[in-house]
Amino acid sequence: MVKSWAFEFIPAREGFTKSYDVDDTALRNEKGMAPDEGAAYFEFYLNLWSRAEELGFYGIFQSEHHFGRGYSPSPNLLIAAMSQRTKNLRIGAMGMVVPFNNPWRIVEEIGMLDNLTGGRLEIGTSAGIPHELESAGMSPAEGRERYEEALQIIDAGIRQPIISHSGKYWNFHDLRLVPRPVQQPHPPMWTTVISIESARKAARRGSKITTAFAQNEQIRELFDAYNEEAAKHGHPTGPEQVGLRRQIIIDESELVSTSRSEKLQDELHKMVAKTDKRYVAPGQKAFDAPSGGHGFTIGEDEYISGTPAQVREQVLEQCERTGAGHFLSIFGGCDDLDQLTRSWELYAVEVNPALARA
Incomplete structure (x- = not known):
């Protein structure tokens, strides 16, 4: 299937x-x-x-884009609206632009949306598109740094209710993040990737991946690299x-x-x-x-x-x-x-x- x-x-x-x-x-x-x-x-x-x-x-993925041709700057609002009109459809964002958000707040919204959808939420994250980051006054390099640090907080927060973190952009102690997701141990995670290196990083996190644009042969190479890395870390493959x-x-x-x-x-x-x-x-x-x-x-x-x-x-x-x-x-x-x-x-x-x- x-x-x-x-x-x-x-x-x-x-x-x-x-x-x-x-x-x-x-x-x-x-x-x-x-x-x-x-x-x-x-x-x-x-x-x-x-x-x-x-x-x-099977499902619908929303996108998040800013300052341009799309009308979806806040895909989680659309997911909430869709949750009240559907019963079985899987719903998610591919993906939330993490550098524009507080990661602990993302965890809270994940908990809310998974409850509103009755456990049908899919979690997608993105480091953002360079020109959108720059339009908001953030360099792609800073966006990538924020993304990598925020993923640590998100991954911890969806697995446990109380978390602490000490980093470059976020510092906090014993934050209680509620409500908790319905799906256990957590909703499925997705990462949009365009490079083999990013695919391997996602594999190490246990995140699923999606990609586009490239020719089929090149995408097969990317998927093979992902599966190889996931297997090394004991995560699902295929x-x-x-x-x-x-x-x-x-x-x-x-x-x-x-x-x-x-x-x-x-x-x-x-x-x-x-x-x-x-x-x-x-x-x-x-x-x-x-x-x-x-x-x-x-x-x-x-x-x-x-x-x-x-x-x-x-x-x-x-x-x-x-x-x-x-x-x-x-x-x-x-x-x-x-x-x-x-x-x-x-x-x-x-x-x-x-x-x-x-």
Whole structure:
């Protein structure tokens, strides 16, 4: 079985206001949203996610982004809202940007959310995107330092109710962190990685991993390194521990999906090149970057497009080639909410059953 997830950005795009009745363009702000459209926009997504259970999705991961094209600066708020509309769906953030938060507060929110979801929470953490850190006045180096120290606090806090810590950024003694998570010994942990070194670090923590962008062969290398390191430390290994995230462009017409895919590729490459210093030029091997840092390219395998049958074949092939036991779909290249809804439905009918049988 390959577990099917939806990965959400909630893009801030003017085209996604098409389905609403508000026509007074004079009221629209710089993002193309009229004041009374915001609530309807979130309501659309909450309704879409609520249907995910009947559509055969295993879970939904929210993302956290700031200062840009996404409407999800606080994914835990969305998780709380989703917890009241769903019963079995696994819910999480992939991931919470740890350097922007107090780690002991993250532990408290994890406890609250795991209770609100009835033990359905997945914990995802991220060190953040360099340009977002810099926009907030934090260097990527400081962000990485804060992330590494905060993980020590988070890992301790989800396992025991009273913790102490002495470090560079946080110092406290005998903090009582409540409420406690429902899932024991703790909710599943996830880390987004783009380098083999980061994959090995996650393996040593006992965290699952997810990745994207690179070609399948390179991702298989990353997953193999993760499994090797996890085995050394007595942690679980195999498909259940690793997830593959890809852009899905699906339509009954192959011609339409191809056109949408080409447009998405052009937009995504330009956006990432502009906003993420870790991005390296096409043709370089993924995980190589200038000055010895961690970088990534966006390979052709990132985009899965075609008719429902073609998408199903590609998804199954990529999971087999990489060894992924979780597949995270981003339904990209949609011009409006109606098209987005149709993409979810096509995928649910044609792909989810095959993943459940894989």
